Amino acid sequence: MICGEPTCDGHTSAAHIWRGPEEANLSGAHLEDAILRGTHLEKASLIGVFLERAxxxxxxxxxxxxTEANLEKAYLSGAHLETANLLGADLTDTFGLTWEQIQTARRDNKTRFPGYLRPSVAVEPEAR
Structure with missing residues (x-):
C-alpha cells in the first residue's frame, strides 16, 4: 500500500512504502520526538532515520x-533490537538501553553507544 505523497521538494513523505507494520521503508525519515511505543517494525528499513528523542x-x-540511524537521546527501555543492524548508528545518550538488548545486534566501530554501555562494548568489539 502506498501511504505517502511526494512533498513539495520532490521527496517522498516518511511512510512512502508500507508493506504492513513489518518491512516498512522509513529510510531517512524525520521521526524526532515520535512516540512509537510497542510499534512493530521488524525488518524495517530505517537507514539514516532521525529518531532523536523518540x-x-x-x-x-x-x-x-x-544503519547510520540517529537515535540520540531516544528512550529504548524494553525495545527489541535482537539481530538489528546498528552499523554506524548513533545511540549516544539513549535512555534504558541494556547490553542484553544489543548483544545479538550487528555493530561496528562507528556505532556510538551511551557512556554507561562502553565498558561492555569494549569487552566484545567485533561486529556481529
Whole structure:
C-alpha cells in the first residue's frame, strides 16, 4: 500500500512504502520526538532515520536495518533490537538501553553507544 505523497521538494513523505507494520521503508525519515511505543517494525528499513528523542519503549525492531540511524537521546527501555543492524548508528545518550538488548545486534566501530554501555562494548568489539 502506498501511504505517502511526494512533498513539495520532490521527496517522498516518511511512510512512502508500507508493506504492513513489518518491512516498512522509513529510510531517512524525520521521526524526532515520535512516540512509537510497542510499534512493530521488524525488518524495517530505517537507514539514516532521525529518531532523536523518540520514545521506542517496547518497540519490536528485530532484524531492522538502522544503519547510520540517529537515535540520540531516544528512550529504548524494553525495545527489541535482537539481530538489528546498528552499523554506524548513533545511540549516544539513549535512555534504558541494556547490553542484553544489543548483544545479538550487528555493530561496528562507528556505532556510538551511551557512556554507561562502553565498558561492555569494549569487552566484545567485533561486529556481529
Amino acid at each position: 520514545f521506542l519503549g517496547g518497540a519490536y525492531l528485530e532484524g531492522a536495518v538502522l
